[in-house]
Amino acid sequence: MEPALIRFDDLSVGFTSRDGRLLPVLRHISLAIAPGETVGLVGESGSGKSTLALAAMGYLKRGLKVISGTVTFAEQHMFSLGGSELERIRGGKLALIPQNSGQSLTPTLRIGAQLTEALRLHSKLDPAQFPARTLDLLRQVRLPDPEAIIARFPHELSGGQQQRVAIAMALAGEPKALLLDEPTTGLDVTTQAHILDLLSDIAQKSGMAMVYVSHDLGAIARVCQRVVVMYAGEIVLEGTPAQIFKNPTHPYARGLLASIPRVSNARLPVALEGRPPAPGEAGQGCAFADRCPIVQPVCRLERPELRAIASGEWLRCHVPELAQGIVMEPMTAPAPVAEASSDTAIFTLSELAISYHQANWFRQLLGQADKSTPTVKDISLTLARGETLGLVGESGSGKSTILKALAGLTPRQSGTIAFDATEDLAANVDHRQPDQRRRIQLVFQNPDESLNPRQTVAEILAQPLRLYFGLSGQALRARMVELLIQVRLGAHYLDRLPSQMSGGEKQRVAIARAFAAEPDVVLCDEVTSALDVSVQAAVLTLLDRLRRERNTAYIFVSHDLAVVRALADRVAVLYQGRLCEIGRASDVYANPAHPYTQVLLSAILEPELAARPKLMAADVQELSPPAKGCACQRRCPLKVGMICETETPPWQTVTPGHSFACHKPNNSMG
Amino acid sequence: MTSAATIPEQSGGRLTKLYGVLKDIMSRPSGAIGLMLVMVHVVVAVASPWIVPFDFKRVDVDLMLMPPDGGHWFGTDQLGRDVLTRTLMGGREAMFVTAIATPIAVCWGGFLGILLGLAGGRIDDGLMRVVDAFLSLPWILVMLLVIVIFGSSMPVLIAALGFFYGVPVIRVARAAAHTVVARDFVVAARARGHGRLAIIRVEILPNVLDALMVEGAMRWSWMLLAFSSLSFLGFGVSPPTPDWGLMIADARSLMSVGPWAVLAPIVALSSLIVGINLTADALAKALGIDRAQKAPV
Numbered sequence: 004m005e006p007a008l009i010r011f012d013d014l015s016v017g018f019t020s021r022d023g024r025l026l027p028v029l030r031h032i033s034l035a036i037a038p039g040e041t042v043g044l045v046g047e048s049g050s051g052k053s054t055l056a057l058a059a060m061g062y063l064k065r066g067l068k069v070i071s072g073t074v075t076f077a078e079q080h081m082f083s084l085g086g087s088e089l090e091r092i093r094g095g096k097l098a099l100i101p102q103n104s105g106q107s108l109t110p111t112l113r114i115g116a117q118l119t120e121a122l123r124l125h126s127k128l129d130p131a132q133f134p135a136r137t138l139d140l141l142r143q144v145r146l147p148d149p150e151a152i153i154a155r156f157p158h159e160l161s162g163g164q165q166q167r168v169a170i171a172m173a174l175a176g177e178p179k180a181l182l183l184d185e186p187t188t189g190l191d192v193t194t195q196a197h198i199l200d201l202l203s204d205i206a207q208k209s210g211m212a213m214v215y216v217s218h219d220l221g222a223i224a225r226v227c228q229r230v231v232v233m234y235a236g237e238i239v240l241e242g243t244p245a246q247i248f249k250n251p252t253h254p255y256a257r258g259l260l261a262s263i264p265r266v267s268n269a270r271l272p273v274a275l276e277g278r279p280p281a282p283g284e285a286g287q288g289c290a291f292a293d294r295c296p297i298v299q300p301v302c303r304l305e306r307p308e309l310r311a312i313a314s315g316e317w318l319r320c321h322v323p324e325l326a327q328g329i330v331m332e333p334m335t336a337p338a339p340v341a342e343a344s345s346d347t348a349i350f351t352l353s354e355l356a357i358s359y360h361q362a363n364w365f366r367q368l369l370g371q372a373d374k375s376t377p378t379v380k381d382i383s384l385t386l387a388r389g390e391t392l393g394l395v396g397e398s399g400s401g402k403s404t405i406l407k408a409l410a411g412l413t414p415r416q417s418g419t420i421a422f423d424a425t426e427d428l429a430a431n432v433d434h435r436q437p438d439q440r441r442r443i444q445l446v447f448q449n450p451d452e453s454l455n456p457r458q459t460v461a462e463i464l465a466q467p468l469r470l471y472f473g474l475s476g477q478a479l480r481a482r483m484v485e486l487l488i489q490v491r492l493g494a495h496y497l498d499r500l501p502s503q504m505s506g507g508e509k510q511r512v513a514i515a516r517a518f519a520a521e522p523d524v525v526l527c528d529e530v531t532s533a534l535d536v537s538v539q540a541a542v543l544t545l546l547d548r549l550r551r552e553r554n555t556a557y558i559f560v561s562h563d564l565a566v567v568r569a570l571a572d573r574v575a576v577l578y579q580g581r582l583c584e585i586g587r588a589s590d591v592y593a594n595p596a597h598p599y600t601q602v603l604l605s606a607i608l609e610p611e612l613a614a615r616p617k618l619m620a621a622d623v624q625e626l627s628p629p630a631k632g633c634a635c636q637r638r639c640p641l642k643v644g645m646i647c648e649t650e651t652p653p654w655q656t657v658t659p660g661h662s663f664a665c666h667k668p669n670n671s672m673g
Numbered sequence: 674m675t676s677a678a679t680i681p682e683q684s685g686g687r688l689t690k691l692y693g694v695l696k697d698i699m700s701r702p703s704g705a706i707g708l709m710l711v712m713v714h715v716v717v718a719v720a721s722p723w724i725v726p727f728d729f730k731r732v733d734v735d736l737m738l739m740p741p742d743g744g745h746w747f748g749t750d751q752l753g754r755d756v757l758t759r760t761l762m763g764g765r766e767a768m769f770v771t772a773i774a775t776p777i778a779v780c781w782g783g784f785l786g787i788l789l790g791l792a793g794g795r796i797d798d799g800l801m802r803v804v805d806a807f808l809s810l811p812w813i814l815v816m817l818l819v820i821v822i823f824g825s826s827m828p829v830l831i832a833a834l835g836f837f838y839g840v841p842v843i844r845v846a847r848a849a850a851h852t853v854v855a856r857d858f859v860v861a862a863r864a865r866g867h868g869r870l871a872i873i874r875v876e877i878l879p880n881v882l883d884a885l886m887v888e889g890a891m892r893w894s895w896m897l898l899a900f901s902s903l904s905f906l907g908f909g910v911s912p913p914t915p916d917w918g919l920m921i922a923d924a925r926s927l928m929s930v931g932p933w934a935v936l937a938p939i940v941a942l943s944s945l946i947v948g949i950n951l952t953a954d955a956l957a958k959a960l961g962i963d964r965a966q967k968a969p970v
Contacts, residue, residue, distance in 0.1 A: 441866075
């Protein structure tokens with residue numbers, strides 16, 4: 004074997020708490036990365052994976068310090084280097100591609116200037132060659148029309164294009180190793196597939212080593228040759244993707260895999276109960292012992308050592324033979340709720356259009372109508388009582404906007420929303436009846452934002468209970484405890500502040516607050532996308548149980564098709580604010596009729612080795628919906644012709660209840 | 674749940690929180706010094722009538738501009754009055770007036786600021802331009818105008834200071850409210866159908882209060898300076914009541930002959946201002962408003 008390029012040798016990193024204790028964030032990490040090797044670091048948030056990757060650059064977040072061990076890159080001890088030496092290595096031989104590269108690009112500099120700066124700092128080229136090399140780099144990351152791109156500012160590029168520019172900048176110094184910190188998180192599935200494809204190509208062609216940090220097992224499976232699973236600052240499992248994704252030997256890895264929803268399987272994923280220990284909390288035994296389904300007495304007493312079990316596979320577990328008994332199949336699917344019919348419909352949207360464009364006040368004064376192209380247009384759909392409708396689309400598809408309009412938080416341009424017996428619900432929540440407001444509740448994406456940080460759980464839950472039911476005193480408390488138990492928390496949470504709970508617990512409180520109103524419809528806006536996969540599974544299970552107990556209807560907005568698959572009875576696919584396809588989830592997923600739905604489904608990454616996303620759609624930026632014709636005319640791989648640009652596509656029925664809007668006749672679809 | 678035991682205990686009681694903040698302030702050198710200075714001044718202001726060695730009004734022409742000695746520790750002024758006595762008592766008026774005017778300023782400025790932050794849009798934009806215009810006025814001239822019209826009685830001073838120093842509070846409260854209003858928990862409260870005042874009280878105020886407290890402390894020190902400036906110009910406290918601004922004005926011309934008479938009130942006033950500012954800084958850090966003090970992980 005070649006000598007390692009990056010080597011962590013018994014590295015421990017920690018911080019000093021307020022009461023003076025030294026709390027480790029990374030514990031005794033030993034890992035070697037060979038030149039040209041692609042290594043994936045996986046784990047839940049707080050597992051130390053990003054800290055470890057950044058430590059390879061000799062960088063630690065403020066307040067962290069090395070407790071023991073060393074990090075070497077190309078035979079140099081990174082933590083003993085001075086500032087100017089580090090500067091030479093960072094960005095040059097060792098480059099970082101951060102998660103949100105849009106924020107790491109200088110907003111006031113044109114792309115060409117930023118790349119030239121990177122070249123000046125890190126390449127040995129003659130300055131006369133910089134312009135040619137800049138274009139070369141942009142071509143290497145497959146940006147279309149590099150000559151035009153160099154003259155643009157970062158905000159004129161889409162998220163995927165910004166990420167490509169960041170990759171191009173990292174490549175400027177011809178690095179020996181790339182550190183990728185969640186490089187595709189926050190990008191749309193189709194863009195993500197393209198970026199991953201690009202990265203694995205670069206790795207193969209250039210012989211660069213890559214350290215790929217991600218919580219997304221699907222992405223790791225796609226690009227990495229070796230996978231390192233981290234838990235509570237330790238390496239618990241290390242091996243090839245084949246070893247880790249087919250039949251993992253560590254119970255944590257098994258739990259993690261089982262908690263991922265799959266597009267191919269309309270079942271709820273199995274949640275991994277509990278949460279990882281905070282720094283300093285892990286006792287003398289195995290850090291995973293508290294959550295392990297096969298925990299043995301020895302696990303609590305003795306910390307297992309990382310030992311080799313097969314060729315190239317390393318495991319930190321006392322009882323791997325028992326781990327084989329942990330079932331990884333997602334739980335059985337419950338029967339879907341009955342088909343929506345008009346007499347049971349609770350929401351009926353007819354030709355809803357929403358515009359973000361504010362008509363200027365002078366025109367409003369003259370009584371002139373707003374004629375701008377609406378962001379969301381022609382949305383007609385129904386939601387039956389107790390039904391779950393999944394609203395799927397990439398960012399900017401208008402799915403959250405529709406939810407806001409239903410909640411009365413965004414004015415609509417035209418169209419009607421019928422709610423139960425009300426023919427047209429007031430557009431503004433302030434003008435709705437109190438009882439209408441009670442029956443429609445919202446759950447937001449990020450509980451850190453949707454829960455008031457200054458309120459205890461009791462104060463949070465008391466808000467709807469006082470407002471809608473006038474509860475107080477003992478009755479209020481009893482109801483709050485009841486709600487907490489329903490979301491699998493307990494009375495002891497009443498006095499906690501949001502900052503004293505984990506992400507999953509906070510989201511449960513947010514769900515309890517929505518259900519406190521005893522709603523008929525709960526609007527869920529990306530409710531699991533801020534959570535770790537294991538927690539996501541628990542929240543999905545909870546939502547599923549609640550809707551069954553109370554016959555609540557959900558409109559479930561998500562960019563994640565697998566999550567929608569686990570919960571939704573029916574699915575509506577949105578693109579650029581227009582509906583593309585709608586139908587029962589089983590029909591749409593099994594037999595997607597609209598080209599865009601096919602594109603979306605083909606781009607999904609699953610933690611399966613055979614899964615290779617097909618890159619159907621062109622990776623172009625969409626600025627605004629086209630004024631006429633089909634919404635996805637610019638990206639459609641199966642465009643019919645001019646008709647797509649001039650005429651609004653007609654709705655075609657595939658099977659009863661499953662229809663799509665396209666010019667292409669259905670029978671020629673794949 | 675296993676996590677129950679592992680979460681650091683931090684009770685939700687308001688008193689315990691106040692105690693925690695005080696402890697945090699005292700744990701910082703700047704905060705400890707600042708808070709001590711402020712406490713000493715407050716105690717002296719309250720207790721001075723009983724602890725001063727001489728009568729503040731007693732004029733003695735034989736003792737004009739005596740340098741500090743065993744009898745008069747800080748010497749005497751141009752009328753032979755004891756400087757120590759007058760310095761100890763010289764902050765009473767200023768502190769009383771500002772102690773009432775500061776809450777007034779923070780309350781009305783804070784309330785209006787939050788209201789504007791919540792309203793947003795054109796009303797917000799329009800009124801903020803008015804606030805900006807107000808802030809660009811030379812406040813001391815405007816204050817003088819008010820005093821010339823209404824006289825320099827204590828209620829007028831309190832009202833004028835409370836009004837003028839509430840204007841900059843509007844800015845701070847509005848900015849703080851703006852960041853809170855955009856957050857989902859306020860949107861959620863709106864969607865549930867709570868009234869505007871309930872949203873301010875329950876959702877916004879608790880998140881703005883910290884900023885307002887720090888702002889209040891800063892306003893207090895500015896008001897003290899303003900009050901002393903008015904006295905210095907002869908529009909605040911009238912003689913023979915001892916007041917730092919007045920004492921500095923009176924003794925200023927004799928600085929070369931008897932510097933003690935002017936130095937003592939200057940030191941007293943500055944130490945109080947410095948004390949308040951240090952406390953406000955430490956308070957901001959203790960409340961986590963100061964960005965440099967974020968937890969490392």
